[in-house]
Amino acid sequence: MKTISTQPLNGPLGPMILAASPQGLCGVWFEGQRHGPTEARMQSWTSDSAHTLLQNAEQQLQAYFAGDLTAFDVPLDLSAGTPFQQSVWRVLLSIPSGAHQSYGFVAGQLNNPQAVRAVGAAVGRNPLSIIVPCHRVLGAGGQLTGYAGGLWRKQALLKLEGHPLALTSTVPLFPE
Template sequence: MKFSPHTVRASLTTPLGPMTLAATDAALVGAWFDGQQHQPSFDEWPVDPGHPLLRAAGQQLLEYFAGQRQHFDLPLDLSGGTAFQQAVWAQLQQIASGSTVSYGHISQHIQNPAAVRAVGAAVGRNPISVIVPCHRVLGAHGALTGYAGGLDRKIALLQLERPL
């Protein structure tokens, strides 16, 4: 994953643990639970808790965790991924809150039905957790499979979104 040299970061405390948010002047480029698999090294990015996009992302995430928001309204930049990853991440953004799909469903929608494992790898490397809802992807027959932020968080996110 490639990130702009102008990336800044901020921390956010959530009910599911601390997160690190990252943005450029133009868009949000990352949201990771601390310790999440595949997260980049943040050391080179200056801390800027007053950055407008980081503040907006933090506010919207807190509203989401409080059950007050189902959709995010933030500019996103996922261009640091490969073309394949970007196609998978675009499909993740189509999954409605309270819904789930399978890895096979995504592979069908990107016109690559044999790429189920590669889809799983791309989902796991999604750089914008929660906002780009990789937690809404399940294994075959609804099996709860891995989540880069931890299976316990995946379960909590799905329960938070469960329709009444």
């Protein structure tokens, strides 16, 4: 069993949980998001606000929220996913800030264009919100589709990145 260290982060889109294994950052979840860690699972984890990797991830996330960072450079541990999920998450890492792709595009990058639904399921199970930018995946027509942290957060993240779809939104960048 891996040792997991955690640290809370009070981000502008709500409380978050950061988690790291010896291999790298393995979790960034909004509190209460779908497919996040269970309370039972988290009880075996260690709270460690002095953890260097977690401190670095927090600093990078704060810089991202301030609009000063567009790409993250912390080591990642994607081992919680199946091989297929990991391959989807690696494709997501190639989508630059301010851009978006469709689920079909991601499936095509995996040489499996029929796997659109499976790609959607893998995107929804991404354990590294924001860092692995699942918010940059939109429907085939560019429409906003589900987001485990809430559709309003997806829209706010796209707006923060200057995405044209979200710039006309009435959703505030960081709700009060």
